[in-house]
Amino acid sequence: MDAVIENLPTYWRGFSMTLLLLGVSGISALVLGTIIASMRISPVASLRGFATVYTELVRNTPLTLVLFFTAIILPYLGSRLDYVTAAMIGLSVYTSPFVAEALRSGINGVPVGQAEAARSVGLGFGQTVGLIVMPQAFRMTIPPLINVFIALTKNTSVAGGFFVFELFAATRELANANGDAVIAILLGAATLYLVITVPLGIFAGQLERKWVVQR
Amino acid sequence: MSGSSVLFDVPGPKARRLSLISSIVAGVLILVGLGWIAMTLAAPRESGGITLPGYFDGSRWNILADPEVWSFIFFQGVLGTLRAALLASVFAIVLGIIFSLLRSSEIAWIRIPTAVVLEFLRGMPVLLMMLFILLVLSTGAFWAVVAALSLYNGALIGEALRAGLAALPRGQREAGLSLGMRPLQSKMLVEFPQAFRQMLPIIVAQLVVLLKDTSLGYIVGYTELLRVTMNNLASFYGNRYLFTFFVITLVLYLIMNLSLSWFARWLSKRTASKSSGIRLDPDDPNQAVLLAEANAAARQSHPGGGI
Numbered sequence: 001m002d003a004v005i006e007n008l009p010t011y012w013r014g015f016s017m018t019l020l021l022l023g024v025s026g027i028s029a030l031v032l033g034t035i036i037a038s039m040r041i042s043p044v045a046s047l048r049g050f051a052t053v054y055t056e057l058v059r060n061t062p063l064t065l066v067l068f069f070t071a072i073i074l075p076y077l078g079s080r081l082d083y084v085t086a087a088m089i090g091l092s093v094y095t096s097p098f099v100a101e102a103l104r105s106g107i108n109g110v111p112v113g114q115a116e117a118a119r120s121v122g123l124g125f126g127q128t129v130g131l132i133v134m135p136q137a138f139r140m141t142i143p144p145l146i147n148v149f150i151a152l153t154k155n156t157s158v159a160g161g162f163f164v165f166e167l168f169a170a171t172r173e174l175a176n177a178n179g180d181a182v183i184a185i186l187l188g189a190a191t192l193y194l195v196i197t198v199p200l201g202i203f204a205g206q207l208e209r210k211w212v213v214q215r
Numbered sequence: 216m217s218g219s220s221v222l223f224d225v226p227g228p229k230a231r232r233l234s235l236i237s238s239i240v241a242g243v244l245i246l247v248g249l250g251w252i253a254m255t256l257a258a259p260r261e262s263g264g265i266t267l268p269g270y271f272d273g274s275r276w277n278i279l280a281d282p283e284v285w286s287f288i289f290f291q292g293v294l295g296t297l298r299a300a301l302l303a304s305v306f307a308i309v310l311g312i313i314f315s316l317l318r319s320s321e322i323a324w325i326r327i328p329t330a331v332v333l334e335f336l337r338g339m340p341v342l343l344m345m346l347f348i349l350l351v352l353s354t355g356a357f358w359a360v361v362a363a364l365s366l367y368n369g370a371l372i373g374e375a376l377r378a379g380l381a382a383l384p385r386g387q388r389e390a391g392l393s394l395g396m397r398p399l400q401s402k403m404l405v406e407f408p409q410a411f412r413q414m415l416p417i418i419v420a421q422l423v424v425l426l427k428d429t430s431l432g433y434i435v436g437y438t439e440l441l442r443v444t445m446n447n448l449a450s451f452y453g454n455r456y457l458f459t460f461f462v463i464t465l466v467l468y469l470i471m472n473l474s475l476s477w478f479a480r481w482l483s484k485r486t487a488s489k490s491s492g493i494r495l496d497p498d499d500p501n502q503a504v505l506l507a508e509a510n511a512a513a514r515q516s517h518p519g520g521g522i
Contacts, residue, residue, distance in 0.1 A: 044238045
């Protein structure tokens with residue numbers, strides 16, 4: 001326990017980097033994912049095809065490989081990014097198809113009859129989308145999106161293997177330096193991850209139960 | 216696609232022409248973008264006064280003619296990855312069955328601690344778990360990778376199976392009990408086989424995640440595909456082939472993961488017509504589990520209500 005308290009500054013340095021990675025990659029994955037999702041549901045065939053191929057390829061590539069690319073191959077190809085930026089790019093790209101799929105399944109999960117009913121009572125396109133489809137899609141989308149962010153939180157640990165000093169890298173360093181208190185050090189790090197993931201998970205579960213649409 | 220989208224009307228002739236034109240324009244733009252990337256890679260580059268060949272130059276790919284490289288990639292790399300994935304899959308499914316039974320137990324002091332353990336396993340990064348096992352139990356990298364993947368995926372498969380059990384119609388259990396079965400007998404013989412069958416696509420989709428996660432072994436020092444190609448081969452044959460080996464690694468991972476993903480999707484299509492109609496998304500196991508749980512909760516609050 002002493003080892004944990006003594007090393008709180010190191011933990012904090014790692015934890016704040018984890019939060020930074022989570023925040024920046026989360027927001028950029030949201031933006032990128034929204035673009036991919038709108039390409040995927042657009043009536044333009046070539047955009048749809050591109051988005052489908054992108055989703056399939058990125059989702060089936062291991063995150064380690066993506067981060068290896070941004071941290072080691074990109075500099076070799078001539079980029080001058082620092083490792084933190086590289087990790088943020090890698091995490092955003094890796095997370096974006098999951099965001100896109102969550103958004104798409106939310107929109108496609110609304111039955112066609114809802115839009116038809118809206119049109120039959122005389123609502124225009126904007127009203128149909130804004131008043132009928134989106135509110136329902138939103139309810140179905142938020143819980144899976146929270147799940148995507150939980151996964152992203154855990155995935156930031158992989159950046160620790162590629163020269164970014166976040167919580168996992170901090171833990172590894174502390175564990176190597178405090179051979180006699182390894183278990184306490186590791187449990188301390190686990191607690192910090194759980195502080196982010198468990199409340200989010202409970203929140204997602206509650207929303208899902210509360211918002212599930214009865215059909 | 217036009218039938219499944221709720222946002223658009225069925226397009227008329229004008230809208231169809233417009234979408235064809237924009238489709239061609241967008242397609243050309245995408246091709247130009249990809250072409251630009253290819254040109255950039257193909258161009259020879261200056262480095263410290265020396266001109267290096269582009270990335271599509273033969274001298275960067277001739278290594279692939281060497282059968283020894285391939286046998287190293289397969290017998291060390293692919294086999295190392297598959298060995299860890301296969302062993303962890305078996306353990307994860309067994310653990311998942313045990314977890315789901317403990318978690319849905321009627322005795323509170325079994326159910327609640329299991330729930331806490333599962334929550335702990337699900338909320339922690341797999342990589343941290345690997346480090347934990349590696350440092351605390353000093354098992355060596357292979358067993359650290361296998362054990363961490365088994366525990367993590369076992370917890371997720373356990374949740375999936377539990378959701379499957381909860382989503383079964385209550386009549387199944389009542390029928391078992393009315394035949395004189397004990398609760399455990401009814402669970403094992405009547406409910407569990409159905410839940411397992413219904414959740415099989417989710418379990419396979421979770422195994423895709425497991426296969427992808429074996430690459431974390433690279434960070435804790437287990438010799439799997441990524442470590443073999445990017446560490447051993449690339450440092451042996453030199454930087455010239457770094458990009459080549461990366462492309463090979465990517466393609467091999469995609470082949471393995473895509474075939475398993477397609478199998479999961481095929482499985483879910485095959486079982487979908489027979490199952491009770493829960494819409495399961497085999498692409499994202501986590502999401503499918505949440506949905507099944509929500510459906511189960513909805514069913515319990517409205518007995519007899521359809522889904």
